[in-house]
Amino acid sequence: MAMYNDKVMDYFLHPHNVGEIENADGTGVYGSPVCGDMMQITISVDKDTDVITDAKFKTFGCGSAIASSSMATDMIIGKTVEEALNVSNKQIIEELGGLPAIKIHCSVLADHAIKSAIYDYAKKNNKTYAGLEGFDPDADDEEQEDTPEHI
Amino acid sequence: MRQVYLDYSATTPVKKEVLDEMLPYFSEKFGNPSSLYDLGQEAAAGVAQARGRVAHLINANTNEVFFTSCGSEADNWAFFGVTDAQSAKGKHVITTAIEHHAILHSGEYLSKRGIEVTYLPVDHEGRVHPEDLEKAIRPDTVLVSVMLVNNEVGTVQPIKELAAIAHKHGITFHSDAVQGLGNVPIDVKDLGVDLMSFSSHKIYGPKGVGAMYMKKGTKISNYLHGGAQESARRAGTENTAGIVGFGKAAELAEQNLESHIKNVSSLRDYFIEQVKKNIPDVIVNGTMDGRHPGNANITFKYIEGESILILLNEKGIYISTGSACSSKSLAPSHVLTALGIPVEMIHGSIRFTVGDFTTKEDLDYTVECLTDIVKHLREISSVNAEKGW
Incomplete structure (x- = not known):
């Protein structure tokens, strides 16, 4: 498909980390089927070191929604929670080698979904993280000002 | 693979029989159909034969078929031509919510220029209800446009009934039949339409050719201005090879319908x-x-x-x-x-x-x-x- 680059196609055709972790330490959901894209992410966290040991996703959506979900899970596995909170949609898109401009705002849901999963983990374990300050998992349209129009 | x-x-792909008829019109019978010498008249004869074939497929008189560059042009022509020619009568057009963008965007353009456009709803099957048309008609309505066959869900509209309602009120009736041609029987006289849009590339003919059926006496201005081609109704040197291809495709469509x-x-x-x-x-x-x-x-x-x-x-x-x-x-x-x-x-x-x-x-x-x-x-x-x- 001419609309996506080879790397995006590879992540879409052969997505990594598909599924749902049973008894996950944190679960985050973002988007809705009405909007056309909805991502769920579940994470396992080592509570002593705060390292994300596993992450799995399930996504309803287009090619770039699935590819970016897959890339995001790859990127946060092995990172500490604080590091994962710094993963931005911009970085995910860069790792994918770029997406069509029209897809950027609507189909990349991962950074919000990751934050939601960590928010869930933090709440369950009474932890606080600087990266979660002011974060509302139910906010519909999180500002993504650091996302450039064209990548 | x-x-x-x-x-x-x-x-659709161009059928072999269609391509075969088209090919001579590129380099051998390349004359301008407006030229009076034999080479030109040879090209004019190809266009005339094609017109006859398209007319026959839809049961129109030959002089009521006008070639355009595509179905969209015919749709645009209907909207701009009728609202222009009948501007003294009124500034209201009725169409439906499920039309092709060639209609919807023509309507949008007109509505920025003082024409009011009403979009009829459809039911869950995608069908327009005649009573909704009846209710939407106003004294200043000049055009009703309803597609024959929808391009996404394929629903066939009750055009005969809808056209009769429009005519009862003296309103010009247009139908975009781009998806219908070659897929459902079309008899413009029986349907009672005044204007109907067609396209060649949906019936195994080439892209870049369309046609408008225009019932004699329909009040509609020209859309493309220039030379006297198409009985001085649509200017521009004829796309002879394309038109010939459309004609052959229409003949095959009729035989195979x-x-x-x-x-x-x-x-x-x-x-x-x-x-x-x-x-x-x-x-x-x-x-x-x-x-x-x-x-x-x-x-x-x-x-x-x-x-x-x-x-x-x-x-x-x-x-x-x-x-x-x-x-x-x-x-x-x-x-x-x-x-x-x-x-x-x-x-x-x-x-x-x-x-x-x-x-x-x-x-x-x-x-x-x-x-x-x-x-x-x-x-x-x-x-x-x-x-x-």
């Missing part, structure tokens, strides 16, 4: 049956009662259409989707929206159109690939039958 083309409503409808609809019905048998949670959109013979518009619940399209493309299967994600505007299909289909279901809708070169084997292969793809995407999806939307 095997290629299966299931997007005949988007366009009955068998085409029978073969294509039986393949389409087989496809729908196999999809339903092999894949759970599917919905066929529209109605099976009065539908384009090749059209199957199906929603695969819990997954999104662009994903399906890309994965089918990987298998060499070509279809289209009503999903917002696949459109440049990021808006879900206006047609499926007008049918009252929930947005999440529109995102998972796929239009398959079967045509003259489709085989049963093509459809078996498609169902096999589709079954795997739908299962795969549902495994990835964050929504499913248990969780619901």
Whole structure:
């Protein structure tokens, strides 16, 4: 498909980390089927070191929604929670080698979904993280000002 | 890799017989049909024969068929030409919510220039109700435009009845029949339309040619101004090879109409049956009662259409989707929206159109690939039958 680059196609055709972790330490959901894209992410966290040991996703959506979900899970596995909170949609898109401009705002849901999963983990374990300050998992349209129009 | 083309409503391949008739008009019979010498008149004869063939297919008089560059041009001509010629009578146009963008965007353009446009609703089958037209008519209505066959769900409209209502009130009636030509019988006299738009590339003819049926006496201004081509109604040197191709395609469409409808609809019905048998949670959109013979518009619940399209493309299967994600505007299909289909279901809708070169084997292969793809995407999806939307 001419609309996506080879790397995006590879992540879409052969997505990594598909599924749902049973008894996950944190679960985050973002988007809705009405909007056309909805991502769920579940994470396992080592509570002593705060390292994300596993992450799995399930996504309803287009090619770039699935590819970016897959890339995001790859990127946060092995990172500490604080590091994962710094993963931005911009970085995910860069790792994918770029997406069509029209897809950027609507189909990349991962950074919000990751934050939601960590928010869930933090709440369950009474932890606080600087990266979660002011974060509302139910906010519909999180500002993504650091996302450039064209990548 | 095997290629299966299931997007005949988007366009069709040019049939060999059509191409063969066209070829001499590029370099041998290349004359300008307006030139009086033999070379020009040879080209003019090709255009005249094509006009006769198109007219015959729709039961029109030959002098009521005018060639255009495409179906969109004919649609634009109807909107701008009628509202211009009848501006003294009024500034109101009635059309429907499910028209092609060539109509809808012409309406939008006019509404920025002082014309009021009413969009009739459709029911869940995609059909316009004559009583809704009756209610929408005003003393200043100058044009009613309703498509014959919808391009996304294939619903056939009750044009004869709608045209009669318009005429009862002295209003010009236009119908975009681009998807209908060659797929449903068209008799312009019986339907009672004043204007009708057609396109060549939907009936195995070349792209870049369309036609307008214009009943004698219809009050409509010219749209393209210049030379005296097309009886001084549509300027521009004729696309002779294209027009000749359209004529041949029309002749074949007329000869094959009955068998085409029978073969294509039986393949389409087989496809729908196999999809339903092999894949759970599917919905066929529209109605099976009065539908384009090749059209199957199906929603695969819990997954999104662009994903399906890309994965089918990987298998060499070509279809289209009503999903917002696949459109440049990021808006879900206006047609499926007008049918009252929930947005999440529109995102998972796929239009398959079967045509003259489709085989049963093509459809078996498609169902096999589709079954795997739908299962795969549902495994990835964050929504499913248990969780619901």
